[in-house]
Amino acid sequence: MIRLETSLRTGINNNQLYEIPSQERLKDTLVRKRHKMATPRTAMSPLYNCHGFTFACHRTRIIESQEVQCILRDDKWEEVELGAVLPGDIVVYYGEDGDANHSGIVVQTDSLKVPIICSKWGFSGEFIHQLNDVPNLYGPTTIFYRCQL
Amino acid sequence: MTKLSKTDLGEILEIFFLANTPVSLFVGMNRSDAVQKLKRSPAGELLNYYDRITSRKERSELVIALAYAVLCAILLRAQDGDRVTVDATRLLWGEQIRVRLERSYIRSSLISTGNSPPAVHVASSVSVSSTVPKELLGPDGRAAASWRND
Numbered sequence: 001m002i003r004l005e006t007s008l009r010t011g012i013n014n015n016q017l018y019e020i021p022s023q024e025r026l027k028d029t030l031v032r033k034r035h036k037m038a039t040p041r042t043a044m045s046p047l048y049n050c051h052g053f054t055f056a057c058h059r060t061r062i063i064e065s066q067e068v069q070c071i072l073r074d075d076k077w078e079e080v081e082l083g084a085v086l087p088g089d090i091v092v093y094y095g096e097d098g099d100a101n102h103s104g105i106v107v108q109t110d111s112l113k114v115p116i117i118c119s120k121w122g123f124s125g126e127f128i129h130q131l132n133d134v135p136n137l138y139g140p141t142t143i144f145y146r147c148q149l
Numbered sequence: 150m151t152k153l154s155k156t157d158l159g160e161i162l163e164i165f166f167l168a169n170t171p172v173s174l175f176v177g178m179n180r181s182d183a184v185q186k187l188k189r190s191p192a193g194e195l196l197n198y199y200d201r202i203t204s205r206k207e208r209s210e211l212v213i214a215l216a217y218a219v220l221c222a223i224l225l226r227a228q229d230g231d232r233v234t235v236d237a238t239r240l241l242w243g244e245q246i247r248v249r250l251e252r253s254y255i256r257s258s259l260i261s262t263g264n265s266p267p268a269v270h271v272a273s274s275v276s277v278s279s280t281v282p283k284e285l286l287g288p289d290g291r292a293a294a295s296w297r298n299d
Binding site for chain 2: 027028030031049050051063064065095097099100101102121122123124135137138
């Protein structure tokens, strides 16, 4: 665990992992094959997860939904409509139970205003992908946010 | 105990590999064929299996994924009333999954209506009593003839 705080100095629970087991390397290959349209950006890493990528500069893993909500609140991330999304905004994918099961950063919007996202997929690497081109474990609801600090 | 196919094992390994949070790991496992199959086994057998695989000194990632699947099956069986004591802390996210599931179990138990199914009464025939007044009554109980526009 590293020291991680919001702008209001609220501590955020996190943890780091270091091992990359062999079978996961095989699984990584499979995942990459399945999402051919997604561009791999980095190799796999257990050190950080999607929320660690979006909110903690790749440094650690944030695994609790309430921690994500705390960051969104303390750091004044305000909702943005899909049509108004700009690069630099973030997207949080929510499950049907309200769990923030994935997140990423908007890096581009295409000619049809479809956001292109950079996100980290579990133990796998970072990918540049279209909003809905993600494993079906993520979503189905997506909400965009812009920091208003 | 229910045997899992290679496809089942591949599926749970992928869920374990891609899950970012304990809740999404549970949701993914719950949706998987592997956990649905495991759920059919008796809780005692699942618990023995869980104990065996989690007490191994060296646990491969496939064994860990399988342990999560078995844990989810045990906890889901517990929700159906087949309660056993399981040490979820043997897995990194085990306790978070157990607590989360227990909370949702308590919440749904609070609105439980018991084991007996709700009684449904269907009228097989409609009988009209001879004592029913033949006169049409208004909302105030007075006969239509006596209504007045005040």
